[in-house]
Amino acid sequence: MALEQKVNDFMAKIIAKNPGEAEFHQAVHEVAETIIPYMEENPIYKENKILERIAEPERVILFRVPWLDDKGEIQLNKAYRIEMNSAIGPYKGGLRFHPTVNLGVLKFLAFEQVLKNSLTTLPMGGGKGGSDFDPKGKTDNEVMRFCQSFMTELCRHIGPNTDIPAGDIGVGGREIGFMYGQYKRIRNEFTGVLTGKGREWGGSLIRPEATGYGATYFAEYMLNTRGDSLKGKVVTISGSGNVAQYACEKVTDMGGKVVTLSDSSGFIHDPAGIDAEKLAFVMHLKNVKRGRIKEYADKYNCEFHEGKRPWGIKCDVAMPNATQNEVNEEEAKTLIANGCFVVSEGANMPSAPEAIEVYSKAKILYGLGKAANAGGVAVSGLEMSQNSLRLSWTREEVDSRLKQIMKDIHETCVKYGKEGDYIDYVKGANIGGFVKVADAMLAQGVV
Ligand code: NDP
Numbered sequence: 251m252a253l254e255q256k257v258n259d260f261m262a263k264i265i266a267k268n269p270g271e272a273e274f275h276q277a278v279h280e281v282a283e284t285i286i287p288y289m290e291e292n293p294i295y296k297e298n299k300i301l302e303r304i305a306e307p308e309r310v311i312l313f314r315v316p317w318l319d320d321k322g323e324i325q326l327n328k329a330y331r332i333e334m335n336s337a338i339g340p341y342k343g344g345l346r347f348h349p350t351v352n353l354g355v356l357k358f359l360a361f362e363q364v365l366k367n368s369l370t371t372l373p374m375g376g377g378k379g380g381s382d383f384d385p386k387g388k389t390d391n392e393v394m395r396f397c398q399s400f401m402t403e404l405c406r407h408i409g410p411n412t413d414i415p416a417g418d419i420g421v422g423g424r425e426i427g428f429m430y431g432q433y434k435r436i437r438n439e440f441t442g443v444l445t446g447k448g449r450e451w452g453g454s455l456i457r458p459e460a461t462g463y464g465a466t467y468f469a470e471y472m473l474n475t476r477g478d479s480l481k482g483k484v485v486t487i488s489g490s491g492n493v494a495q496y497a498c499e500k501v502t503d504m505g506g507k508v509v510t511l512s513d514s515s516g517f518i519h520d521p522a523g524i525d526a527e528k529l530a531f532v533m534h535l536k537n538v539k540r541g542r543i544k545e546y547a548d549k550y551n552c553e554f555h556e557g558k559r560p561w562g563i564k565c566d567v568a569m570p571n572a573t574q575n576e577v578n579e580e581e582a583k584t585l586i587a588n589g590c591f592v593v594s595e596g597a598n599m600p601s602a603p604e605a606i607e608v609y610s611k612a613k614i615l616y617g618l619g620k621a622a623n624a625g626g627v628a629v630s631g632l633e634m635s636q637n638s639l640r641l642s643w644t645r646e647e648v649d650s651r652l653k654q655i656m657k658d659i660h661e662t663c664v665k666y667g668k669e670g671d672y673i674d675y676v677k678g679a680n681i682g683g684f685v686k687v688a689d690a691m692l693a694q695g696v697v
């Protein structure tokens with residue numbers, strides 16, 4: 251049977267078993283395309299149905315979250331925790347609070363997380379969770395009451411050696427604080443059950459920065475393979491949240507020029523570059539005032555493109571740092587036509603399959619999310635280590651470990667993805683992440 255047919259047959263079963271979960275199908279398909287050929291050469295994985303097993307969560311927890319808004323009215327949200335795979339460590343992965351959250355979205359994220367965590371070199375299994383709660387427009391008190399109600403149920407299922415959640419879209423320091431307080435109150439224990447904690451109460455230095463810094467280091471390592479670097483490069487970034495902010499900071503530190511940022515209302519284009527002072531404005535606007543990116547354009551007198559994404563702006567490097575499927579085929583073609591030759595994904599699955607096809611035909615340096623954005627969860631792993639040691643490392647210590655991990659991930663991609671002069675990072679990351687989990691599952695029997 252031709253390989254394509256094998257992938258199609260495998261996907262037909264996944265689709266039948268998980269109806270309506272489009273993002274989950276998309277994530278599994280991308281992995282199946284590289285792992286099915288690999289299993290032809292390594293039949294032990296096929297005989298042991300490893301791919302089928304890793305595409306089925308070990309456990310899914312679904313619960314309701316009732317809470318009272320400021321008017322005293324009852325509000326109700328749906329919430330989930332997907333415990334995807336614990337072959338190489340406890341379940342680990344973020345929580346997303348966004349109105350688009352549903353089972354399929356969280357299963358795609360949990361599936362990606364298993365392979366990503368394996369790539370980090372640290373002993374972490376994969377999970378993901380969240381709720382369709384929208385923090386936008388809510389008061390701090392409403393967010394607190396929601397987080398407390400959410401954790402009142404979630405706390406039965408997680409633990410520092412079982413399942414360790416963290417942040418993702420809509421979950422930052424404020425939400426982690428409220429959830430940690432409630433966990434501690436119910437369980438009467440001060441442990442490393444969440445990562446992304448504040449530095450005074452068990453958090454790690456560099457965790458807030460880690461995803462954006464890591465995706466930037468990954469771009470640099472990709473450029474190094476062509477004897478090049480970020481110095482002097484024009485960079486477009488989407489998003490203006492946690493990942494986008496620290497990517498912007500690191501790119502600028504490394505000599506690049508960031509010319510765009512966005513939110514769900516549109517993007518700003520600042521040809522002069524978003525320097526440290528302008529970024530401080532963005533951080534205050536987004537993290538404290540919780541305002542819209544358009545205010546940047548008003549303040550610095552540059553263009554705001556309402557309802558648009560930044561991929562039409564000429565750049566050398568693109569960093570999609572907002573959300574899934576935010577670069578489509580047309581946008582990928584435009585990027586390439588404008589000379590972009592590096593894509594480093596801070597977001598999870600931001601490029602549609604057709605966009606990936608375009609990158610791979612053009613043979614650009616394409617660092618997919620599960621490799622390029624693994625720095626966030628890697629430093630979460632380092633936060634867990636520090637919590638277990640009851641010590642905290644310096645900024646320099648954590649940053650140098652982060653850099654080394656991103657370098658190791660890059661090397662794993664090269665090891666499994668090198669084809670002549672070209673490095674297929676999709677193939678490299680998928681196989682590199684898969685092998686460790688698959689071997690652990692083989693060793694642990696039919697579980
Ligand atoms: P934040 O909530 O801090 O920021 C998200 C940003 O993306 C905001 O600017 C938001 O705009 C924009 N955005 C979100 N959803 C959409 C949408 N549907 N359409 C357009 N814009 C959107 O999240 P993070 O920065 O933490 O996460 C960004 C991405 O990075 C996600 O894909 C996440 O999974 C991934 N990631 C995060 C890690 C972390 O450690 N935080 C680790 C690894 C990956 P608006 O405010 O208007 O909604």
Ligand code: 2IT
Nearest residue numbers: 343344416418626627630
């Ligand atoms: O997608 C991700 O890797 C994250 N949101 C971070 C997960 C974590 O546990 O730090």
